[in-house]
Amino acid sequence: xxxxPLWLSFQIxxxxxxxxxxxxxxxxxxxxxxxxPARDLFDAVISAPLVLPPTVLGYYILVVVGNSSALGRAWExxxxxxxxxxxxxxxIAAAVGSLPLVVRAVRLALESIDPSxxxxxxxxxxxxxxxxxxxxxxxAAPGIVAGGMMGFARALGDYGATLMVAxxxxxxxxxxSIFVMDQLLGGHDDQVFAMSAATTVFGVAMLYFANRMxxxxxxxx
Amino acid sequence: xTVLEAKIELTRGDFRLSATxxxxxxxxxVMGPSGCGKSTxxxxxxxxxxxxxxxxxxxxxxxxxxxxxIDVPVHARxxxxxxxxxxxxxxxxxxANVGYGMPEVPRAERAVKAAALLERLxxxxxxxxxxxxxxxxxxxxVAIARALARSPRLLLLDEPFSALDRExxxxxxxxxxxxxxxxxxxxVHVTHSVAEARQLxxxxxxxxxxxxxxxxxAGEVLAGIxxxxx
Numbered sequence: 298x299x300x301x302p303l304w305l306s307f308q309i310x311x312x313x314x315x316x317x318x319x320x321x322x323x324x325x326x327x328x329x330x331x332x333x334p335a336r337d338l339f340d341a342v343i344s345a346p347l348v349l350p351p352t353v354l355g356y357y358i359l360v361v362v363g364n365s366s367a368l369g370r371a372w373e374x375x376x377x378x379x380x381x382x383x384x385x386x387x388x389i390a391a392a393v394g395s396l397p398l399v400v401r402a403v404r405l406a407l408e409s410i411d412p413s414x415x416x417x418x419x420x421x422x423x424x425x426x427x428x429x430x431x432x433x434x435x436x437a438a439p440g441i442v443a444g445g446m447m448g449f450a451r452a453l454g455d456y457g458a459t460l461m462v463a464x465x466x467x468x469x470x471x472x473x474s475i476f477v478m479d480q481l482l483g484g485h486d487d488q489v490f491a492m493s494a495a496t497t498v499f500g501v502a503m504l505y506f507a508n509r510m511x512x513x514x515x516x517x518x
Numbered sequence: 519x520t521v522l523e524a525k526i527e528l529t530r531g532d533f534r535l536s537a538t539x540x541x542x543x544x545x546x547x548v549m550g551p552s553g554c555g556k557s558t559x560x561x562x563x564x565x566x567x568x569x570x571x572x573x574x575x576x577x578x579x580x581x582x583x584x585x586x587x588i589d590v591p592v593h594a595r596x597x598x599x600x601x602x603x604x605x606x607x608x609x610x611x612x613x614a615n616v617g618y619g620m621p622e623v624p625r626a627e628r629a630v631k632a633a634a635l636l637e638r639l640x641x642x643x644x645x646x647x648x649x650x651x652x653x654x655x656x657x658x659x660v661a662i663a664r665a666l667a668r669s670p671r672l673l674l675l676d677e678p679f680s681a682l683d684r685e686x687x688x689x690x691x692x693x694x695x696x697x698x699x700x701x702x703x704x705x706v707h708v709t710h711s712v713a714e715a716r717q718l719x720x721x722x723x724x725x726x727x728x729x730x731x732x733x734x735x736a737g738e739v740l741a742g743i744x745x746x747x748x
Contacts, residue, residue: 413602416601421618
């Protein structure tokens with residue numbers, strides 16, 4: 298069996314997780330800001346990927362980053378390549394799907410921080426940025442890691458949105474989930490089983506180690 | 519002589535706080551039943567709560583003057599605040615907690631200063647440990663050390679000793695008394711304990727339902743009173 302699809306899925310999921318953790322943490326902080334206008338609406342829009350069919354989500358991503366969109370054209374002008382039907386497109390599709398999971402986990406973590414710790418940092422002379430980097434983010438770290446884990450799991454298994462945005466193959470290689478579907482349609486049951494088993498073992502192992510890491514993190518608090 | 523002058527008018531739902539304080543260097547105990555606005559008054563002095571109207575000055579520094587649109591941010595008010603729950607940073611060692619208030623001091627010097635403060639408060643052995651391993655009394659001492667690290671011009675204590683037993687409380691109040699005499703700054707101490715106020719206060723201010731109902735020496739304000747919760 299070829300390992301290329303699994304390796305491709307891993308690369309996409311890892312980069313998508315990184316992207317969704319950075320963007321998701323920033324969005325969670327923004328949503329925690331009490332004076333944000335239309336906060337509930339904003340929250341609902343960010344959570345939309347959880348309830349939308351993957352093909353609909355893929356369609357929206359195509360509208361935003363497609364070759365005829367402003368973003369797609371700007372990207373092509375700068376990097377000389379298009380986003381759709383590329384590795385970048387697959388990363389974006391997976392990241393958008395993971396984003397609401399990250400935002401939710403980080404928001405929960407932020408809300409559970411004792412406000413007196415933030416007040417204490419301020420009375421000790423810390424400006425808002427220092428409070429963020431030295432108190433808020435370190436205390437939210439277990440939640441950020443947990444969000445990243447769920448985001449990774451979601452990104453690893455993405456099918457519909459990836460297919461819409463990146464196509465069936467990236468440089469001739471399908472992602473693991475698309476590979477399984479292809480092989481199933483082709484009647485190669487042994488390949489389907491092998492890739493399913495490999496993806497399962499890999500996914501469970503990743504979550505197992507991430508869980509252990511989070512617990513170790515918690516013990517430090 | 520640095521005197522804290524505060525006039526605070528603040529409304530939160532049904533509750534209204536309207537209080538005036540004048541605190542010379544030394545200890546002012548603010549007393550009153552639960553929910554009378556003691557902690558809110560402290561938070562407003564620190565800048566953690568924003569009053570609708572008010573003025574807070576410390577010596578010649580104006581920290582808040584709503585009428586003139588002055589509101590110095592919390593981080594720029596050189597004060598020390600010891601919270602009821604202490605609010606020690608759980609992810610930092612005692613040394614890092616104490617060092618937090620002096621980021622402008624070079625790292626090596628900061629560690630030496632923080633260690634000296636912990637030593638001074640009798641908890642030097644905790645330097646490398648994290649708050650979750652501290653006993654109640656140890657945590658209080660670390661919290662006081664952290665507050666002093668900023669070389670504050672004003673100390674605000676929000677019932678930090680309320681969870682301690684009598685003996686430990688007596689030890690810490692004696693320590694606070696000694697530190698304030700040394701620093702020669704005003705200290706506003708919110709407390710429930712009449713005994714603590716008698717032992718500590720140069721001035722006692724009694725609050726009830728958001729208003730000052732009495733002020734004077736402990737002897738004057740607390741004559742014949744054993745508890746304020748009744």
